[in-house]
Amino acid sequence: LARRVFGDGRTRAYAWGRAAPRDDVAAAAERVIAMSGQFEQRRLARAAYQLDVLDAFCGDEQLRRRAAARVAWRELQAVRRRHDELQGGAEAAEARLAELRALVEDTLGMEAEDEDSLRAERERLRHVTELAAGAGAASEALAPDDGEGAASLVAVAERAISPLEALAPELRRAGDELRDVELRLRETATELRSFLASLEAEPDRLEQVEAELDRIAEAKRRFRCTSYEELLARAAEARAELDALEEGADPVAAAAKAVEVAEQRVDELALVLRKAREAAAGPFAQAVAGELEGIGMGEGEFRVELSAQATGPRVTGADTVAFQIRPNHGLPFAPVAETASGGELSRIALAIAAVGGGETLVFDEIDAGIGGQTAHAVGETLERLATRAQVLTITHLPQIASRADRHFRVEKLPGDPTHTRIDPLGEPERRDEIQRMLGGQEFLTAVQAD
Structure with missing residues (x-):
């Protein structure tokens, strides 16, 4: 997967x-890369996002159920609108019949x-000149009308x-193989000539194909269908209703x-999802x-309320999910959105990524709102995750940066326009950069002297 950003935006x-x-x-990308940044942490406070996280933990089968529920919900809305229109009076019914x-x-x-077949045929007909030239040249090379070709040789x-x-x-x-080759070459030449004849048989075919594709596109637009399959399904329903x-x-x-x-279909899917x-x-x-317990959040008390x-x-089923934590012993459980601070949200996001992440985990400023011993615990967790997955972390804390196997320095270069440069760091540069993050040599010397 890749995304290219050009200079013009x-x-x-x-x-x-x-x-x-x-x-x-x-x-x-969402199926293989687990992202955790400040935006994801804010989303973590939303019930809809929490439901998405739990369903992703359930696995691919649950995601397929959600897709089916989404389709069923759209179909329910469509038949409800149809029912309302018919109940609206004779004028609406007549308009419905006309549609x-x-x-x-x-x-x-x-x-x-x-x-699909028309598009493939259109692509072929658009290149009829190249097809004719290639087939003609091959036919002449094998068995020309005048002179000797490959079959004759x-x-x-x-x-x-x-x-x-x-x-x-x-x-x-050798004689048997030569006789067989000659026969096959002459048969191939005959097939190529037949192919050329078929290209010349319908000179107006491209216009006919274009017109049919335009008819399909216009029908999808007129009846608000997102795909050809939906158009055919709607047409079948219309014929059944008229009958x-x-x-x-x-x-x-x-x-x-x-x-x-x-x-009933929506209710059935909602029950399976639940x-x-x-x-x-x-x-x-x-x-x-x-x-959570491993990254310094008390006894790691966390629960899911369904x-x-x-x-x-609704479109995602009939459930509401609330992630609840107890940040301090003796306090009641409360929703993450009401209880967790910025630093706690960072750690909760890390814990969820650790549980449900894929083969690649990306943490953008996971250190927001944390420091000291907690930063050490987060660094240890990231290091442990790196034993089973690829972990990319953007951080300002040396406690976290020092745990990484490879380091890159990201810096902005002023100019018109401003540029961002990313440089890989060797071992000496890595030590210098972590020292700078700790406050520089003068700060370290002063601390050691004290």
């Missing part, structure tokens, strides 16, 4: 060596895979060998039934508590 994202949408690259008929008419003849070689096979049986294999109306079915009753089915969260909440809290949303199921 433009950016471009890449995945597996190819340009990709920035949001897609970000989503892929259904237009959707069926505009998608007439469209089949699954049409869009092989035939000459075969005729030279054939009379000698009786005298030298060991040449029989029901022609058979005398009550459209309002049909819409109410669709709402009932969609609500069971997974209930099963994961205890192990997650126990693991985070163990990490409750039902008052408004019922």
